[in-house]
């Protein structure tokens with residue numbers, strides 16, 4: 176399998192000399208093309224810090240990050256933002272849609288910024304709005320949509336550049352259970368049909384059961400991993416059992 180993303184001794188420290196706090200502690204990680212990887216762990220474990228470094232939002236204190244074998248940490252800020260725009264998609268807990276723009280303009284934004292031809296943009300909007308069940312909402316504005324619909328717009332926007340990886344930080348955190356389930360099914364389908372690599376941070380064992388592999392982070396380190404090897408229901412049960420078997424119990428993860 177092709178490795179899309181690799182880290183070596185990835186480390187993030189906060190604070191200054193004498194008073195440093197290690198949020199991510201020398202993590203070595205390989206993510207393969209077409210993976211749907213979940214990241215779980217107690218509050219403060221370093222999940223978001225790790226995700227922000229992997230997605231190039233934040234720079235590590237030390238270590239390396241390679242995308243398809245190329246180090247990204249030597250890139251200048253401008254080069255890095257072009258790289259980010261072309262290769263990475265984001266889905267955030269609070270959707271991050273622009274309220275003053277229609278749904279179709281929100282979806283088109285990453286391509287419009289890259290000055291892509293309008294016909295190509297329209298074709299992509301057509302395909303993605305069909306995939307995410309958003310066709311009848313394209314002319315509306317974010318305030319006219321439910322949370323679940325808004326998050327599907329955010330997912331469509333994340334996919335519009337055909338990125339090599341989509342990062343999702345607690346994408347179901349603000350959704351009710353029905354909308355969560357719909358979004359997770361979309362993410363899962365997007366992973367299966369387009370072979371999109373997805374890395375998702377979640378506290379929720381149900382959401383995590385839609386992934387194919389879970390890394391458990393504790394105190395800035397990879398504490399354990401579980402691979403999905405049977406049905407989603409079975410995987411869900413194993414996740415719950417694992418959380419229960421860890422010191423502190425399941426509650427520590429919520």
Ligand SMILES: Nc1ncnc2c1ncn2[C@@H]1O[C@H](COP(=O)(O)OP(=O)(O)OP(=O)(O)O)[C@@H](O)[C@H]1O
Nearest residue numbers: 189190196198216217218219220221222223224225
């Ligand atoms: N900018 C910062 N300055 C100082 N400390 C920080 C900063 N950002 C995060 N931290 C600390 O680093 C640790 C890891 O934070 P992080 O947000 O990555 O955890 P998390 O696992 O995502 O937690 P949660 O599940 O609560 O979102 C925490 O102890 C946090 O207080």
